[in-house]
Amino acid sequence: MSATVITITSGKGGVGKTTTTANLSAALAAQGKKVVAIDADIGLRNLDVVMGLENRIVYDLVDVVEGTCRLRQAMIKDKRLQDLYLIPAAQSRDKTSVTPGDMIELTNQMRDEFDYILIDSPAGIEQGFKNAVAPADRVLVVTTPEVSAVRDADRIIGLIEAEEKGPGDLVVNRLRMDMVRRGDMLDTSDVIDILAINLIGVVPDDENIIVSTNQGRPVVMSNGSTAGQAFRNIASRLNGQNVPFIELKEESSFIKKISNFFRA
Amino acid sequence: MSNQRISIKGTSSGLIINIGSGVWQGLIEELDDKLADKASFFKGGRVALRVGPRQLTRPQIESVGQILKRHNVTLWAVEGEAPGTQEAAAQLGLETQLAPAKPQNLTPDAPQTGNALLIRRTLRSGQVVHHPGHIVIVGDVNPGAEVKAGGSVVVWGRLRGSVFAGADAGIGEKAVICALQLSPMQLRIADKIARSPADDDSQEPGAEMASIQNGQIVAEPWNG
Ligand SMILES: Nc1ncnc2c1ncn2[C@@H]1O[C@H](COP(=O)(O)OP(=O)(O)OP(=O)(O)O)[C@@H](O)[C@H]1O
Numbered sequence: 001m002s003a004t005v006i007t008i009t010s011g012k013g014g015v016g017k018t019t020t021t022a023n024l025s026a027a028l029a030a031q032g033k034k035v036v037a038i039d040a041d042i043g044l045r046n047l048d049v050v051m052g053l054e055n056r057i058v059y060d061l062v063d064v065v066e067g068t069c070r071l072r073q074a075m076i077k078d079k080r081l082q083d084l085y086l087i088p089a090a091q092s093r094d095k096t097s098v099t100p101g102d103m104i105e106l107t108n109q110m111r112d113e114f115d116y117i118l119i120d121s122p123a124g125i126e127q128g129f130k131n132a133v134a135p136a137d138r139v140l141v142v143t144t145p146e147v148s149a150v151r152d153a154d155r156i157i158g159l160i161e162a163e164e165k166g167p168g169d170l171v172v173n174r175l176r177m178d179m180v181r182r183g184d185m186l187d188t189s190d191v192i193d194i195l196a197i198n199l200i201g202v203v204p205d206d207e208n209i210i211v212s213t214n215q216g217r218p219v220v221m222s223n224g225s226t227a228g229q230a231f232r233n234i235a236s237r238l239n240g241q242n243v244p245f246i247e248l249k250e251e252s253s254f255i256k257k258i259s260n261f262f263r264a
Numbered sequence: 265m266s267n268q269r270i271s272i273k274g275t276s277s278g279l280i281i282n283i284g285s286g287v288w289q290g291l292i293e294e295l296d297d298k299l300a301d302k303a304s305f306f307k308g309g310r311v312a313l314r315v316g317p318r319q320l321t322r323p324q325i326e327s328v329g330q331i332l333k334r335h336n337v338t339l340w341a342v343e344g345e346a347p348g349t350q351e352a353a354a355q356l357g358l359e360t361q362l363a364p365a366k367p368q369n370l371t372p373d374a375p376q377t378g379n380a381l382l383i384r385r386t387l388r389s390g391q392v393v394h395h396p397g398h399i400v401i402v403g404d405v406n407p408g409a410e411v412k413a414g415g416s417v418v419v420w421g422r423l424r425g426s427v428f429a430g431a432d433a434g435i436g437e438k439a440v441i442c443a444l445q446l447s448p449m450q451l452r453i454a455d456k457i458a459r460s461p462a463d464d465d466s467q468e469p470g471a472e473m474a475s476i477q478n479g480q481i482v483a484e485p486w487n488g
């Protein structure tokens with residue numbers, strides 16, 4: 001086994017990196033892959049909360065890097081899915097306690113054992129971003145369909161190219177077809193038009209995400225949500241499957257579409 | 265022989281560090297040692313790097329810059345033959361040639377064309393390219409990207425960022441800006457500035473060329 005390291009990043013904060021990391025990790029594990037998610041957002045950790053593993057943290061990423069504990073001790077095993085693990089971020093440290101070299105070394109130690117290593121990057125273009133991207137084989141760039149988020153995504157893509165990690169693949173998150181139709185929101189095609197990189201998924205704005213985040217249970221772990229299906233599709237595409245994009249419609253007809261999809 | 269791989273010379277353009285062939289990492293270490301040896305000689309100065317045909321990436325140039333900085337030396341220029349090297353240096357805001365084109369050598373109607381910089385990719389938000397000659401970009405200039413040329417700027421793609429042409433006083437208002445799709449945030453030729461109209465719906469399809477006519481920036485269909 002040799003893991004693929006996938007870093008999930010964005011320029012602008014709050015666009016859905018952590019949500020994406022949690023859901024893709026769970027979806028890949030549900031598809032039978034061995035997955036570890038690493039929270040590289042040191043100081044602002046919350047991947048553990050979104051994954052519902054917060055109460056099991058003993059050691060964290062900085063403890064591993066500083067040798068306070070062994071790697072294995074910092075890996076929290078998810079009880080709902082086989083082969084899903086989390087390495088949480090430190091709560092009370094600053095980003096400089098980890099270097100890009102540390103991240104490369106850490107992921108190299110795990111490559112033999114896993115299929116996927118997913119890294120949740122902090123927002124911005126500082127050290128934390130460099131740490132998260134250094135070990136990446138692939139980079140997913142998350143953006144919402146807003147001009148400012150797209151501008152920042154473009155900037156991040158430039159930096160990813162400069163680090164020679166390719167332009168990356170794009171996830172458009174929180175799309176609202178009703179707003180697109182009214183001309184109040186950029187459509188996916190407008191976003192692609194600017195960024196000109198491969199689109200790997202479109203996730204609708206979905207209140208199930210908020211419910212699931214509060215419960216610490218990624219939406220992909222339950223059936224019936226549109227966002228969950230979108231994340232499962234991205235996971236399949238990461239696995240090399242050719243999954244057609246679901247045609248996003250207005251809220252009501254969209255749900256109908258999905259239920260047809262399940263019946264098929 | 266091994267100590268010939270890096271040589272340091274004083275010239276009319278100031279101190280130049282020549283980097284010859286060999287494994288990059290080794291050369292970097294050698295440079296570090298050399299600087300340590302002659303710390304007092306370099307301290308507080310600025311140097312240019314001459315790298316010949318070697319292709320340097322942006323992180324590589326940055327790492328040299330950091331080493332120099334540790335020795336209190338500032339890197340101001342990287343001169344190399346590989347277009348990739350020039351591009352990387354320009355992106356870091358460094359000069360790409362040691363002796364800038366002298367304005368008085370230019371005949372007004374035929375701006376010097378010998379030192380165009382070719383960039384073969386899209387410039388993304390936050391990326392800045394400065395070059396004393398002309399700039400040709402095969403790719404887009406995205407919103408938030410910035411191009412500044414002593415001479416003219418040609419974009420074989422969509423221009424949606426900001427471009428400043430004719431920054432060199434010797435070329436000035438003779439400079440032009442061309443793009444396959446001209447919908448810039450801002451255009452500047454010499455000291456004239458044009459902003460894109462707030463509503464962009466009046467976008468002309470097809471290539472356009474912007475130039476100064478009667479003291480104003482005007483865009484016209486580009487018919488070659
Ligand atoms: N598709 C979606 N539909 C509805 N809400 C969403 C969606 N995606 C994310 N959110 C909500 O947006 C907020 C920010 O999401 P998240 O924490 O994943 O972003 P982030 O990019 O990791 O933020 P940060 O930059 O702070 O790390 C959360 O409250 C989350 O529940």
Ligand SMILES: [Mg+2]
Nearest residue numbers: 017018041046
């Ligand atoms: Mg986050």
